[in-house]
Amino acid sequence: MAAVEEQVRVLLADEQALFREAMRVVLSSQDDLQVVSEAKDGQQAVAEAVRVQPDVALLDAMLPNGDGIHAAAQIADRVPTCRVIVFSGQEDERVLLDALEAGAAGYLSKESPLVDLIEATRAVHRGEALVPPRMLGAVLQRLIQRRRERDAALRRVGGLTRREREVLGLLAQGADNDEIAQRLVISPETARTHIQNMLGKLGVHSRLEAAAFVVQNAVMDELTEVAT
Amino acid sequence: MNASLRPRFPVRKPDLWLRQSDSENAIFDPATDKVHLLNATAVAIWTLCDGGTTPAEMVQAVCDLSGLPEDVAEEDVMRVLVEFGDAGILTWREFDRGDDEAEGA
Numbered sequence: 142m143a144a145v146e147e148q149v150r151v152l153l154a155d156e157q158a159l160f161r162e163a164m165r166v167v168l169s170s171q172d173d174l175q176v177v178s179e180a181k182d183g184q185q186a187v188a189e190a191v192r193v194q195p196d197v198a199l200l201d202a203m204l205p206n207g208d209g210i211h212a213a214a215q216i217a218d219r220v221p222t223c224r225v226i227v228f229s230g231q232e233d234e235r236v237l238l239d240a241l242e243a244g245a246a247g248y249l250s251k252e253s254p255l256v257d258l259i260e261a262t263r264a265v266h267r268g269e270a271l272v273p274p275r276m277l278g279a280v281l282q283r284l285i286q287r288r289r290e291r292d293a294a295l296r297r298v299g300g301l302t303r304r305e306r307e308v309l310g311l312l313a314q315g316a317d318n319d320e321i322a323q324r325l326v327i328s329p330e331t332a333r334t335h336i337q338n339m340l341g342k343l344g345v346h347s348r349l350e351a352a353a354f355v356v357q358n359a360v361m362d363e364l365t366e367v368a369t
Numbered sequence: 370m371n372a373s374l375r376p377r378f379p380v381r382k383p384d385l386w387l388r389q390s391d392s393e394n395a396i397f398d399p400a401t402d403k404v405h406l407l408n409a410t411a412v413a414i415w416t417l418c419d420g421g422t423t424p425a426e427m428v429q430a431v432c433d434l435s436g437l438p439e440d441v442a443e444e445d446v447m448r449v450l451v452e453f454g455d456a457g458i459l460t461w462r463e464f465d466r467g468d469d470e471a472e473g474a
Contacts, residue, residue, distance in 0.1 A: 241434075270434050274409030275389060278416030284430040285422060 148175040149266045152195040152223075154186035154212065156205055160251075164199065167255045174262060183207025187215040195223055197262050200245075202229040202236045210239045217244025224265040237276055238283050247271025294358035297343050305339040308332065310364030312348055313355035375464035379450055380420040382458045387415070396458060405456050414449045420462050424450060 151168055153176055155161045161179050168174045178193045180186035183204040190198055198216055200209040207215075213225045227240035228249040237248040246265040249257065250273065261271050272280050298306065304325070311321045322332040336348065345351045355361055386397040394412045396405045407415060417427050424446055431442040453459035 268436060270436065272434070274412075277409055277413035280434060281413050281417055281427065281430040284433045285417070285426045288426070288429060288433070 148173055149197055149262060150175055150177045150193070150195045151262060152176075152178045152180065152186065152190055152193065152198040154180040154183075154189075154199065154204055154209070155201040156181055156203070160201075163255060164258060167258055168262065171259055174259065181205075183209065183212040186212045187219065190216045190220045190223055194220055197266050198223050198225045199258065199262070200225060200227050202227050202233075202240065210236070210243045210245075213240055213245045214243035224268075226261055226265055226271060232273055232276065234276055234279050237272065238280065241270075241272075241280065242287075248273065248276075291358050291360070294354065294360050295363065298360050298363050300342050301339055305335055305342065306364050308335045309339050309343075309351060309355065310361070312336065313352045313361060313364065315352075375468075376423040376425060377464065378420050378423060378462040378468075379418040379453070380460050380462050381415065381418045382460060385458055387412070398458060401457070403456075405458060410445070411449050411452075414446060415453070418450075418453070418459060 151174055153161050153164050153168075155164070158181070161181075165176045165179070168176055177195055178189040180189045181204075183200075184207045186198065186200055186204065186209075187207070198213075200212050200216075202209040204212060209227050209229075213227055216223055216225055224247075225240075225245040226247040226249055227236065227243075227245045228251055229236045230251050232250045232252065240248050247261060247270060249261050249271065264271050298309075301309065307325060308321055311324055316324065318329050318332050318336070321336070322329040325332065327335075340346065340348070340351055343351055343354060345354055355364065382398070384399060386399070388395045388397065389412065394407045394409065396407060396415070397403075398405070414427060417430075424443075427446050428439060428443045431437060431446060432439050435442070437445075450459065454461075
């Protein structure tokens, strides 16, 4: 007996019902693809992704009520098995980079023929990244830049003492001087001194900037060991 | 840094023309009147040959994007760079003091 090929379960999200219908018709014409849900805005897309657990979600970047990039990030976080493709009206480098950073596996322009959706859906389901060839250089450049920034941030964090890393970790979690002092069993004055030293070593000018440094450079893991 | 471990940076030969269309990518070298046809990956690597990006960084970015194993990505990137060198459209810049400063910044 021949093995039954498992279908790829797809979620479609676009504000325009006509475009969703067109995508559904194209994808449903393939035996190995099945459209299991549709959404017309960002919030609904996330809710449907959580509910139906699709293999692939196709999201318009310009969805109302929580755009496609935001929805892609939410889906990547809450349904990690789902591979996301973001599409936009024209090839847009900014949208592509934002989508990939949000956790999307691919990007497609609405200028592409609708049938390209078929191979794109299969490709991301196979685990491939989907980037328009002409935009590949810019994407690689951005990834290199991001890694350099993170390496530089790690070097700066590496220059902090253990106590200063603890203070930074707590500060990034929203703790004030008194909370930091309480958690670390030190006086508020000592906490303030650690904060000032830490700000100076990081080269930032405020607690807010320090907290943003942690988030932007994704270095919380380097601090959580001592801050939790 | 130990001199033998210092990276080298690939640099595009100046004054070349890159022409991209949906169907092909071509580099024209007016000095030799030669045209080199490149696939999309080679063009992407070509754009990274800015004299400030190491092959190791290119390999890491390809891995980050594609999920390819590092040895496979390294083989692909190095093959493309060697082909650029053989075609005479790429030179290499040695690591210098300014790179040290940039790295420590």
